[in-house]
Amino acid sequence: MKRSMKQWLTLGLCGLALAGCNTSVNQSQSASQEANGESQAADSQVQTGGAEAGGGTEAVALEPVNVDDEEAWKQEPAYGKTIKVINSTGCTAPVNVAELKGYFDEEGLDVEVVKSQQTTIDAVGTGQVALGAGLITPTLIPIINGVNAQYLGPMHTGCKGLYVAADSKAESSADLADSKIGIHGGLGECDHNVGLRFFLNSGVDTDSIDWVSTDSSASPQAIANGELDGAIFDENVADPFVKNGTLKELDSTTDTPEFKDEVCCAYYINKDFARENPITAKRLARALYKANAWAEEDSDAYINYLFEEDLLTGDEEISYDFIDSLDYHPTQDQMSDTVKEIVADYQELGIVDQSLNPDDLYNQLYAPVGFDIQDFVGHN
Numbered sequence: 001m002k003r004s005m006k007q008w009l010t011l012g013l014c015g016l017a018l019a020g021c022n023t024s025v026n027q028s029q030s031a032s033q034e035a036n037g038e039s040q041a042a043d044s045q046v047q048t049g050g051a052e053a054g055g056g057t058e059a060v061a062l063e064p065v066n067v068d069d070e071e072a073w074k075q076e077p078a079y080g081k082t083i084k085v086i087n088s089t090g091c092t093a094p095v096n097v098a099e100l101k102g103y104f105d106e107e108g109l110d111v112e113v114v115k116s117q118q119t120t121i122d123a124v125g126t127g128q129v130a131l132g133a134g135l136i137t138p139t140l141i142p143i144i145n146g147v148n149a150q151y152l153g154p155m156h157t158g159c160k161g162l163y164v165a166a167d168s169k170a171e172s173s174a175d176l177a178d179s180k181i182g183i184h185g186g187l188g189e190c191d192h193n194v195g196l197r198f199f200l201n202s203g204v205d206t207d208s209i210d211w212v213s214t215d216s217s218a219s220p221q222a223i224a225n226g227e228l229d230g231a232i233f234d235e236n237v238a239d240p241f242v243k244n245g246t247l248k249e250l251d252s253t254t255d256t257p258e259f260k261d262e263v264c265c266a267y268y269i270n271k272d273f274a275r276e277n278p279i280t281a282k283r284l285a286r287a288l289y290k291a292n293a294w295a296e297e298d299s300d301a302y303i304n305y306l307f308e309e310d311l312l313t314g315d316e317e318i319s320y321d322f323i324d325s326l327d328y329h330p331t332q333d334q335m336s337d338t339v340k341e342i343v344a345d346y347q348e349l350g351i352v353d354q355s356l357n358p359d360d361l362y363n364q365l366y367a368p369v370g371f372d373i374q375d376f377v378g379h380n
Contacts, residue, residue: 056148057148086116097305125148126148138193152285159236168229269284
């Protein structure tokens with residue numbers, strides 16, 4: 001990709017607030033990370049590789065681990081201790097739901113939900129907490145660059161869209177070459193990266209797009225005034241403006257065929273924690289998957305519970321429609337495919353060095369745990 005793309009993504013580093021990480025991957029980083037990767041002890045139950053070309057280490061393989069081996073579990077450093085996880089609300093509320101509904105307790109885990117001054121991925125990577133959840137698009141690059149985390153599993157599909165004025169002649173993102181697009185966050189963050197993939201998919205030269213960082217509350221009026229040609233929104237934020245005839249959606253990670261089956265938000269875990277506590281890591285995943293299973297099999301009860309526990313706020317109809325539109329039963333295969341697709345797109349866009357082996361990058365980012373959310377349907 002052209003130099004301007006790499007400059008944009010370097011600027012995006014400020015928004016991610018990830019110390020020591022670049023948003024463009026360079027092969028030269030691997031040397032400085034390799035010694036760190038080699039110095040980490042490998043657990044006898046866990047397969048893990050050395051440093052990868054992007055700067056991080058291979059994801060800890062959890063699938064072979066016997067999650068029900070009680071004697072082995074008692075030998076783990078985290079056994080019987082309090083495990084900190086990041087507070088998560090809205091579409092990522094299954095983390096808090098697992099704690100409130102006692103799913104962590106069922107797995108024999110003492111979990112404390114905490115808040116952090118850091119970004120979630122940074123809090124997980126530095127070991128301030130063991131686990132967090134969030135969007136894949138802005139976290140994939142930091143993990144490639146060496147943030148000490150890996151994806152534990154999928155959470156849900158959805159939830160971003162590209163919107164224009166309701167009376168715009170544009171019918172798809174393919175009609176928006178040379179346009180000015182609003183993003184809510186910095187360059188290199190989620191809205192920007194989602195937008196890049198929309199335009200890449202539709203054949204638009206992404207260097208022709210003028211990305212404007214703005215407040216989401218100001219974007220609808222800016223579009224109406226012609227100051228912006230469109231903007232990337234969370235779908236629940238844009239929904240009122242679609243209903244009142246101000247905006248229309250052109251592309252969506254919820255409905256556009258090329259994106260609708262991709263995982264939007266995922267769980268991620270500190271690699272050292274997973275390496276030293278593989279059974280605990282899998283038990284965390286089981287508890288979270290129980291919350292996910294409930295979210296999908298009884299969405300009415302789940303969404304009502306979110307409101308009752310103040311994990312979901314705002315207009316009830318809009319919030320209900322938004323959460324209900326998300327698929328909380330994505331599979332391990334969907335997660336694998338999503339990670340591979342995003343890596344491929346980022347390499348095509350020049351965000352990730354094209355000389356790096358995509359299979360190595362995938363192995364650095366994700367190792368399936370060996371069970372799916374659907375396995376826990378009917379638990380509640």
